[in-house]
Amino acid sequence: MKTIEQETLLLKGLAANDTEAIETIYRDNFSAIKGYIIKNNGYTDDALDVFQEAMIVLFEKVKSGSFTLSCQLQTYLYSICRRLWLKKLQKQNRFNPSLETIEEIVPVEDDLEFHEKKNNDFLFMESALAKIGEPCKSLLEAFYLEKKTMPEIAEAFGYTNADNAKTQKYKCLVRLKKIFFAQYKNKD
Numbered sequence: 166m167k168t169i170e171q172e173t174l175l176l177k178g179l180a181a182n183d184t185e186a187i188e189t190i191y192r193d194n195f196s197a198i199k200g201y202i203i204k205n206n207g208y209t210d211d212a213l214d215v216f217q218e219a220m221i222v223l224f225e226k227v228k229s230g231s232f233t234l235s236c237q238l239q240t241y242l243y244s245i246c247r248r249l250w251l252k253k254l255q256k257q258n259r260f261n262p263s264l265e266t267i268e269e270i271v272p273v274e275d276d277l278e279f280h281e282k283k284n285n286d287f288l289f290m291e292s293a294l295a296k297i298g299e300p301c302k303s304l305l306e307a308f309y310l311e312k313k314t315m316p317e318i319a320e321a322f323g324y325t326n327a328d329n330a331k332t333q334k335y336k337c338l339v340r341l342k343k344i345f346f347a348q349y350k351n352k353d
Contacts, residue, residue: 169288172238179220180227190220194239198246206254215253219245293345301337308334 178186198219199212207215219242226232234241294302300322307313307321315327315334324330 168291169234172234175238176223176227176232176234179224187220190238190242191216194242197239197243201243201247202250205250207250211250211253215246215249216242218249289345289348293341293348296344297337297341300333301340304330304334305337305341 175186175190177183179190195212195216198216199209202212202215203209222245223242294305297305304318304322307318308315313321315330318334319325319327319330322330322333324333
């Protein structure tokens with residue numbers, strides 16, 4: 166998952182016509198869009214067209230200066246592409262429902278709200294991890310992100326055995342939960 170800072174830099178690069186930023190956005194997002202369109206009566210060329218249209222929409226919004234990304238970039242692009250593709254299918258009479266029905270089938274706003282909430286939860290967790298301090302932060306990252314075993318963690322962190330490492334992990338989790346929920350409770 167890209168951080169908000171990374172995605173903000175990509176958007177600034179897009180607004181400045183930075184080739185590397187544009188290529189990164191394509192590389193990170195196009196395959197998901199292509200998969201969606203192919204699964205829904207489309208072809209690779211259709212996916213290219215729709216993704217290009219979505220990139221133009223995104224470019225214009227970012228260029229306006231008033232755009233704020235409130236979810237992950239991938240979620241935002243996916244929502245735009247999905248809506249564009251359904252409208253295109255309807256124009257080609259390959260998809261029959263009226264536009265009102267499309268809104269019921271594809272409640273993009275609901276998707277965005279869900280992903281925005283999930284994204285905010287990740288931000289709270291990231292913030293809590295930053296506040297938990299060492300060695301807890303490294304220990305939890307080693308177990309949950311790097312998928313290290315307890316014996317590996319015990320050796321890397323200097324614990325006498327895997328059981329001691331497990332006990333320390335538990336204590337760290339309790340501290341992380343306290344920090345996370347304190348932040349979450351105070352967000353309002």
